[in-house]
Amino acid sequence: METDLKICENRENSEYFEYFMEKALEQAEIAKNINETPVGCVIVENNKIIATGYNRRESDQNALAHAEIAAIKAACEKTGFWRLTECDLYVTLEPCPMCAGAIINSRIKRVIFGAFDKKSGAFGSVINLNDYPFNHKPDIISGVLEKKSGIILSEFFKDLRENK
Numbered sequence: 001m002e003t004d005l006k007i008c009e010n011r012e013n014s015e016y017f018e019y020f021m022e023k024a025l026e027q028a029e030i031a032k033n034i035n036e037t038p039v040g041c042v043i044v045e046n047n048k049i050i051a052t053g054y055n056r057r058e059s060d061q062n063a064l065a066h067a068e069i070a071a072i073k074a075a076c077e078k079t080g081f082w083r084l085t086e087c088d089l090y091v092t093l094e095p096c097p098m099c100a101g102a103i104i105n106s107r108i109k110r111v112i113f114g115a116f117d118k119k120s121g122a123f124g125s126v127i128n129l130n131d132y133p134f135n136h137k138p139d140i141i142s143g144v145l146e147k148k149s150g151i152i153l154s155e156f157f158k159d160l161r162e163n164k
């Protein structure tokens with residue numbers, strides 16, 4: 001996938017993070033369209049998306065089928081390595097403890113997330129795994145396109161309640 005090189009000149013600016021968060025939001029839309037809680041994820045290496053994932057918990061009837069797990073699995077398959085030390089993971093919702101564990105285990109360099117998850121977020125909301133002495137600590141950039149990432153979720157749950 002080609003990316004806008006001008007945006008990629010500075011990997012630290014908000015435009016760069018928002019560019020890839022939009023791609024994660026596209027993955028969340030895919031989930032929404034199949035009536036899954038809309039959470040999407042992309043993994044970026046050298047300014048390129050190497051893997052994507054979206055929540056498929058209901059479709060697969062699998063508690064492990066979170067967006068981040070799917071993307072990490074795809075990234076390991078793509079690169080041929082379990083270590084993703086040069087990769088950034090973008091996810092529309094703060095990772096849960098399972099996904100935060102997978103992020104630590106795969107040595108993801110940076111995690112960029114959108115909305116905070118007060119019920120199960122493991123990078124600040126319920127707990128912050130980076131406060132504990134694990135052997136890897138990803139850098140965390142939170143609240144990127146936070147509003148947009150949250151609205152897609154709140155609208156999904158609103159529609160669910162209304163269509164009951």
Ligand SMILES: [Zn+2]
Pocket residue numbers: 066067068095096097098099100
């Ligand atoms: Zn998760």
